[in-house]
Amino acid sequence: MDFIRYDKIRAPDPFSGYEAVNKIKAAVEDVCPGKVSCADILAFAVRDSVARSAGFTFPIPSGRRDGTASSAISVFSGIPSPFFSAQQLIDSFAAKNLSVDHLVALSGAHSVGVAHCSAFANRLRPTADPALDPAYAAQLSAVCPGGGADRAVNNSPVAPDTLSNQYYRNALAGRVLLTSDAALLTRGDTAARVNASAADATAWMARFAAAMARMAGIEVLTGAQGEVRRLCNVTNN
Numbered sequence: 001m002d003f004i005r006y007d008k009i010r011a012p013d014p015f016s017g018y019e020a021v022n023k024i025k026a027a028v029e030d031v032c033p034g035k036v037s038c039a040d041i042l043a044f045a046v047r048d049s050v051a052r053s054a055g056f057t058f059p060i061p062s063g064r065r066d067g068t069a070s071s072a073i074s075v076f077s078g079i080p081s082p083f084f085s086a087q088q089l090i091d092s093f094a095a096k097n098l099s100v101d102h103l104v105a106l107s108g109a110h111s112v113g114v115a116h117c118s119a120f121a122n123r124l125r126p127t128a129d130p131a132l133d134p135a136y137a138a139q140l141s142a143v144c145p146g147g148g149a150d151r152a153v154n155n156s157p158v159a160p161d162t163l164s165n166q167y168y169r170n171a172l173a174g175r176v177l178l179t180s181d182a183a184l185l186t187r188g189d190t191a192a193r194v195n196a197s198a199a200d201a202t203a204w205m206a207r208f209a210a211a212m213a214r215m216a217g218i219e220v221l222t223g224a225q226g227e228v229r230r231l232c233n234v235t236n237n
Contacts, residue, residue, distance in 0.1 A: 018233040021045065025232050038232035039064035043216050050212070053112060054163035058209035060216050065226035068235055082119045082178040086187045089180055096218050098211070104193035105207035106215065110181060111167035112160060114152040117144035120177040131182045133174035140177075153177065165205075168198035 021041055028036045043060050051057040080092045093103045123129040125146055128137040136157065143153060154160035156167060157175055170176050171185060171194055184190040197204040227236050 021232045025229075029230070034228055034230075036062075037064050037066045037226075037228045039066050039221070041232070046212070046216075050163060053161065054205070056205045056209060058213045060213065063222055065221040065223070066229040066232075066235075067221065067226050068237075070235065080180060082115065082180050083122065084180045084183065086183040086190055089183060090190075096215075098214065098218075100189055101193065101207065102211040102214060104184060104190055104197065105204065105211040107181065107184060108165060108167045108197065108204060108208055109163065110155045110176065110178070111165070111170075112163050113155050115155055115177045116150045116152055117148070118150050120144075120153075120179070121146075123177075123179060123182075129179075129182065131174055131185070136175045165197050165201045168194050168204070172198055 021038065024041050024045065025036075025038060028041065040062050043064065044062075047057060047060045080089055084092065089103055090100055093099070098106075120140070121144060123132055124137060124141050124144065128134065128141070132140075140153065143151060155177060156170055158166050158170065167176070167181075171181060174182075176182055184194050197207070230236055
């Protein structure tokens, strides 16, 4: 069970990311006050995290503005559910003008990060999803017993801190956590893209970079729209 790392004490603090972003924001404000938005800082942080983890980068234009209102419920309504089918994923991405190519390429981000037991318990009980590798399902069940703590488990059982095309090899081996991950193999078009990405890391990197650049332009505020926040987790007013 060594390949499954999890938080034995408590779930990760959902606000720790904001703490990091606010530290970056404070440093930027010291030298360039009121000019660089939190939206730009987040976009640049994603780009630089990819460069550090995976060794490649992509262009991210600047000039975004921050929203003047924030709602927690809007976050969940705007992102795909871990329980989505392939068609639901396609529809969700299409609503943001993202294609099936973008969907499969961006799914490679699940080679890093974690998911909580509650996000994939449906694949373990009452019986294991037959799409799961049986040995992997048994190990996940041991880490995430029914009625146990909602632990955080690595998305990838292999090199979980490196963004790569390992995600697609995991998928083909039945070693991905989420219903939405396994769903990519239930359609011919998405399954073909999974196989292609598993076979060619360089081609996947190019597709991922293009998809990230495309996603960075979704519903962007510019010009006089919105505001440049002083703190990234609250609006100025």
